[in-house]
Structures are given as C-alpha cells and as structure tokens.
Amino acid sequence: MKDIVQIIFIQDGKLLLGFRQNTDVLDQLWGLPAGKVETNEAPEQAAIRECQEEIDVTPTRLHLLATLPDPVFNARHFIYRCESWQGNFQNLEPHLCGGLQWFDPDDIPKNCTPITYTIIKELKSDG
Helix, strand or coil: CEEEEEEECEECCEEEEEEECCCCCCCCCEECCEEECCCCCCHHHHHHHHHHHHHCCEEEEEEEEEEEEECCCCEEEEEEEEEEEECCCCCCCCCCEEEEEEECHHHCCCCECHHHHHHHHHHHHHC
C-alpha cells in the first residue's frame, strides 16, 4: 500500500486546485496539491516537501483532517489542511501541472480527481 498526502489550501473562501497533465494516472483532471510519501518519511514531512516542490510555498501549520483508504489505487490518503504558509503560490512543475487556480467550493470543475470530490464534499458537510 502506498501513502499519499493531499493538501488543502483555502484563501478568501476558495480552494487551490492544480490541473494534472502528462501524468501516469488521473491525467487531465483537477486535484489538490498532492504527492507520495517517500520511504522513511513522515506524512507531514511529505506534505511540506510536496508543497515546496510543486507550488513554492512552505506550510508553517498543518492540521491532519483525515486518513482515507483508496481501494482503487491500493493507497492511503493523508488529508491535511494548511492553516498558514510562507511564500507565494506558483506552479513549479508546468510539465505536470497545466496551472493553479482558486475555486469556490460550490463551483469546482466537473473534471476533478475522485479523492478531490470526496474531500470537498466532507469539507462542505463540516461547514
């Protein structure tokens, strides 16, 4: 089983999503900043590393919201909400991400990854 981190950023009531492109799985879909947990790496450290590598921000306060199983991909998702960060958002992986965009949770694109839909649904139900 592989471990994956998903990081939620909310600014001015909007969620940050990136458009996946040239990826092995879930290509051409919107998703949260995310990535695999490396061997001997704690999930929180993976979340920080992925944010630095992909979107040029360093989380300074992360809150683990949930751990969700994903039987389709034999994975476990660690869902973090980033409460504060340093840096300005920019796409550091344009070969894998077609762009970053902020979306109202009630108006997210129809072409999102399944786990992104699950997370947003849970966020909305929690208020």
